[in-house]
Amino acid sequence: MICSCFGVGRNTICAAIHEFGLSSLQQIGRQLRAGTNCGSCLPELRAILSATLRDQQSVGDGESSHRRGIVQ
Ligand code: FES
Numbered sequence: 103m104i105c106s107c108f109g110v111g112r113n114t115i116c117a118a119i120h121e122f123g124l125s126s127l128q129q130i131g132r133q134l135r136a137g138t139n140c141g142s143c144l145p146e147l148r149a150i151l152s153a154t155l156r157d158q159q160s161v162g163d164g165e166s167s168h169r170r171g172i173v174q
Contacts, residue, residue: 108139110136119151127151
């Protein structure tokens with residue numbers, strides 16, 4: 103459990119980042135409400151966000167390599 107205020111776990115956060123293309127803590131908060139109450143989960147959210155975005159970028163299929171070329 104990452105955000106105990108709203109009962110949001112790591113898998114939910116990762117899935118939402120993938121599914122909705124979230125790229126900021128604000129977007130996670132808007133989608134899941136995680137991090138929008140006491141804020142004590144924000145460092146964890148930030149870590150999950152950056153790890154998940156990094157994973158997305160290093161996925162080796164053709165489509166994301168193509169996308170990576172555009173992003174960087
Ligand atoms: S634990 Fe996430 S806002 Fe409080």
